[in-house]
Amino acid sequence: MAFDFVSLISIVILVIIVIVVLVLIAIFNGLIVKRNRVNNSWSQIDVQLKKRFDLVPNLVETVKGYAKHEREVFEKVTQARSQVANAQGMKDKAAAENFLTGALKTLFAVAEAYPQLKANENFKLLQEQLDGIESKIAYARQFYNDSVLDYNNSIQTFPSNIVAGMFQFTQKEFFEVEAGSREPVKVSF
DSSP states (O other): OHHHHHHHHHHHHHHHHHHHHHHHHHHHHHHHHHHHHHHHHHHHHHHHHHHHHHHHHHHHHHHHHHOTTOHHHHHHHHHHHHHHHHOOHHHHHHHHHHHHHHHHHHHHHHHTTOHHHHHOHHHHHHHHHHHHHHHHHHHHHHHHHHHHHHHHHHHHSTTHHHHHHHTTOOOOOOOOOOGGGOSOOOOOO
16 A cells, blocks of 8 residues: 555656646747747848938939938938948947937938929938838837837746746847937928
């Protein structure tokens, strides 16, 4: 009879251990999925920012043809584009993109002073493309921040915070827009 009691206790302990291990595996895998979602959503932002980055030289050249005396504006846009190209890491890229957004606002403000430019088909096409990219960037930023919120909540709440601490999951930063660049790039004339 004593052998059966010891066997029963052993089986119960084994079942508890298996359940704990399965729960830890599920939590660990869930954290990996959420971390990968954050990284993927940042990549989506990066793709849209690259499209905008590639569009900027065409836009500048089109505006240059009509606004030849606005050298300072073109230099500012070129400098901003260069900062985007050289930015390393998520935080630096976000800051560089915010600077480029501000430079593009200035470029469009200059373009408003040239009626022939506003009527140019190439300029209109570039405006439409930029408008579409800006919308996609805004959506991608929102998705990224939602993913970061979900991930950060998971690594801070019990019991997943224990697994996160064991495997050194760290918090991700939200994409924040600088105070001066909260307005979208003006693309309508």
